[in-house]
Amino acid sequence: xxxxxxxxxxxxxxxxxxxxxxxxxxxxxxxxxxxxxxxxxxxxxxxxxxxxxxxxxxxxxxxxxxxxxxxxxxxxxxxxxxxxxxxxxxxxxxxxxxxxxxxxxxxxxxxxxxxxxxxxxxxxxxxxxxxxxxxxxxxxxxxxxxxxxxxxxxxxxxxxxxxxxxxxxxxxxxxxxxxxxxxxxxxxxxxxxxxxxxxxxxxxxxxxxxxxxxxxxxxxxxxxxxxxxxxxxxxxxxxxxxxxxxxxxxxxxxxxxxxxxxxxxxxxxxxxxxxxxxxxxxxxxxxxxxxxxxxxxxxxxxxxxxxxxxxxx
Amino acid sequence: xxxxxxxxxxxxxxxxxxxxxxxxxxxxxxxxxxxxxxxxxxxxxxxxxxxxxxxxxxxxxxxxxxxxxxxxxxxxxxxxxxxxxxxxxxxxxxxxxxxxxxxxxxxxxxxxxxxxxxxxxxxxxxxxxxxxxxxxxxxxxxxxxxxxxxxxxxxxxxxxxxxxxxxxxxxxxxxxxxxxxxxxxxxxxxxxxxxxxxxxxxxxxxxxxxxxxxxxxxxxxxxxxxxxxxxxxxxxxxxxxxxxxxxxxxxxxxxxxxxxxxxxxxx
Numbered sequence: 053x054x055x056x057x058x059x060x061x062x063x064x065x066x067x068x069x070x071x072x073x074x075x076x077x078x079x080x081x082x083x084x085x086x087x088x089x090x091x092x093x094x095x096x097x098x099x100x101x102x103x104x105x106x107x108x109x110x111x112x113x114x115x116x117x118x119x120x121x122x123x124x125x126x127x128x129x130x131x132x133x134x135x136x137x138x139x140x141x142x143x144x145x146x147x148x149x150x151x152x153x154x155x156x157x158x159x160x161x162x163x164x165x166x167x168x169x170x171x172x173x174x175x176x177x178x179x180x181x182x183x184x185x186x187x188x189x190x191x192x193x194x195x196x197x198x199x200x201x202x203x204x205x206x207x208x209x210x211x212x213x214x215x216x217x218x219x220x221x222x223x224x225x226x227x228x229x230x231x232x233x234x235x236x237x238x239x240x241x242x243x244x245x246x247x248x249x250x251x252x253x254x255x256x257x258x259x260x261x262x263x264x265x266x267x268x269x270x271x272x273x274x275x276x277x278x279x280x281x282x283x284x285x286x287x288x289x290x291x292x293x294x295x296x297x298x299x300x301x302x303x304x305x306x307x308x309x310x311x312x313x314x315x316x317x318x319x320x321x322x323x324x325x326x327x328x329x330x331x332x333x334x335x336x337x338x339x340x341x342x343x344x345x346x347x348x349x350x351x352x353x354x355x356x357x358x359x360x361x362x363x364x365x
Numbered sequence: 366x367x368x369x370x371x372x373x374x375x376x377x378x379x380x381x382x383x384x385x386x387x388x389x390x391x392x393x394x395x396x397x398x399x400x401x402x403x404x405x406x407x408x409x410x411x412x413x414x415x416x417x418x419x420x421x422x423x424x425x426x427x428x429x430x431x432x433x434x435x436x437x438x439x440x441x442x443x444x445x446x447x448x449x450x451x452x453x454x455x456x457x458x459x460x461x462x463x464x465x466x467x468x469x470x471x472x473x474x475x476x477x478x479x480x481x482x483x484x485x486x487x488x489x490x491x492x493x494x495x496x497x498x499x500x501x502x503x504x505x506x507x508x509x510x511x512x513x514x515x516x517x518x519x520x521x522x523x524x525x526x527x528x529x530x531x532x533x534x535x536x537x538x539x540x541x542x543x544x545x546x547x548x549x550x551x552x553x554x555x556x557x558x559x560x561x562x563x564x565x566x567x568x569x570x571x572x573x574x575x576x577x578x579x580x581x582x583x584x585x586x587x588x589x590x591x592x593x594x595x596x597x598x599x600x601x602x603x604x605x606x607x608x609x610x611x612x613x614x615x616x617x618x619x620x621x622x623x624x625x626x627x628x629x630x631x632x
C-alpha cells in the first residue's frame with residue numbers, strides 16, 4: 053500500500069468514524085456491512101436445510117412421483133385430490149376434530165384455572181405451575197406410550213369402569229372405531245392445558261389488584277369479574293395460546309404414529325401421518341408434498357389471521 | 366375479600382388439575398419399577414437395566430446426546446451471531462432477510478422432511494449425523510435468531526458505546542460485553558433448543574435406518590413395536606427417554622416457563 057493510499061484509507065476511516073458518531077443513539081443500529089458476515093452462517097444453513105426443501109416441496113407437489121423412477125407432471129392434481137379423495141378429506145376432518153381437543157378445551161380450562169389463581173393469591177403457585185406444565189416437556193413418544201397403557205383393555209380406565217360396575221363399557225379405547233379419535237384428542241387436551249395455563253397466568257399476573265377490588269366494591273360476582281376484568285386482560289394470551297395449540301393439533305404426528313398408526317381402519321389418520329405414509333410407505337411422494345405444502349399454507353394463513361385479530365384494540 | 370369457602374374451592378380446583386397432570390406420569394414410573402408377567406422384569410431398578418440391555422437404550426441415548434449437543438451448540442452460537450447483527454447493525458436487506466428467517470418458525474417439519482429425505486438420499490447423506498443435525502439446526506436458528514435479536518434490541522446502547530470507546534471492536538463487544546450480560550436469554554434459548562431436539566421424532570424416523578443412529582424417542586417407538594411380552598421394560602424405557610428433559614426442566618423451570626411465555630408472546 054502506498055503512502056497516499058494509506059493516507060486516504062485513514063482519512064476515510066476517520067470520516068466513517070465521525071459519521072458513525074453523529075448517528076450515535078439512533079436506534080436500532082448503525083450501518084455495518086460486517087452484519088452480513090454475522091448473519092451468513094445461520095442464513096446459509098437455514099437456506100439449505102429449510103428454505104430450499106420448502107421450495108422443492110412445492111415443486112415436487114406438481115408431480116406424480118414414486119420416489120425412485122422419473123416423475124410425471126400432473127399440475128394441480130395432487131391438490132385437487134386433497135379435496136376429492138375421501139381418505140384425505142377424512143384426514144383433514146380428523147385434524148379439525150383434534151383442534152377441539154388440543155385447542156378449544158385446553159383454552160377454556162386454562163382460563164378457568166388462571167382466573168382462579170388471579171382472584172385469590174394462591175400459596176404454592178410455583179408448585180402448581182411446575183406440575184401442571186410438566187406434560188409439555190415430556191417427549192410426545194413417551195406421552196403416547198403412557199396413554200396407550202391408560203387406554204389398554206386392562207388399563208386403569210377400564211379397571212375403574214369395572215370397579216364401579218360399568219364393566220360393559222370397558223373396551224380397548226384406541227381400537228374402537230368411534231372412540232379412538234376422541235381418545236387421541238384427550239391426550240392432546242392433557243398436554244395442552246399446561247401451556248394455556250402458564251400463558252394466561254402471565255397475562256393475569258399483569259392485572260393490578262385494585263381492578264379486582266374495584267369490581268368487588270361494585271358488587272361484581274366471580275363470573276362478572278371474569279368477563280369484565282380477567283378476560284380483557286388476557287386477550288393477547290388467548291390469541292397466542294390458540295395459535296400454538298391449533299398448530300400443534302394440525303401437526304399431530306408422533307402421537308398418532310405411536311398410539312394408533314392411523315387406525316382402526318382410517319379412523320385416526322391425520323394430515324401429517326398421511327404425509328409420512330404416502331411419501332415413505334405408499335410411494336406417492338407428490339401427494340405427500342402437496343399435503344405438506346397445504347399444511348404449511350394453512351399454518352401461515354392462520355398466523356396471519358390471528359396476528360390481525362391480536363392487533364385490534 | 367374472598368370467602369374461606371371460595372379459597373378452599375380454588376385449592377381443590379388446582380389440586381385436581383395437578384393430580385390430572387401427574388397421574389399418567391406417576392403411573393408410568395410405577396409400571397417401570399414393578400414386576401410384570403413377562404419374566405424379564407423383576408421389579409425395582411433392575412427393570413432399567415433390563416430395558417437398557419434388551420431395548421438397547423444405551424446406544425439410543427448416546428446418539429441422542431450427540432445430536433442434541435451438536436444441534437444445541439451450533440444453533441445457539443449461530444443464533445447469537447445473527448441475532449447480534451439483526452439487533453444492533455443496519456445493512457441493506459436487513460428487514461427482508463430477517464422476515465425470511467422468521468417464516469422458518471412457522472414451517473412445519475412435515476413439509477420439508479419429504480424433499481429433504483430424497484435430496485439427502487441422492488447425496489448419500491441419509492443415515493448420517495448430518496441428516497439428523499443440520500435440518501434441526503436450520504429450524505432452531507430460525508427461532509434463535511428471532512429470540513436473540515429481541516435481546517440485542519433491548520440491550521443498552523450506552524454499554525455498547527462504552528465498550529467501543531474502550532477500543533473494543535464488534536467481535537469483542539459481542540463476546541466480552543453483550544453475551545455475558547445476555548446470559549439469561551442465552552440459557553433459555555439453549556434449554557428450548559435442547560428440549561425440541563431431544564424430543565424430536567419425525568426427522569430421526571425419516572432420516573435414519575441404522576440402529577446405531579437411532580435417537581432415544583425413535584428407539585422407544587421401535588421397542589414398543591418389537592417388545593410385546595410385558596409393559597415393565599417398555600415403561601422403564603419411556604422413563605429413561607423422558608428423564609433428561611424432565612430433570613433439566615425441574616431444576617431450571619423458571620427459565621423454561623419464562624422462555625415459553627416470552628418466546629410465544631413476543632411475536
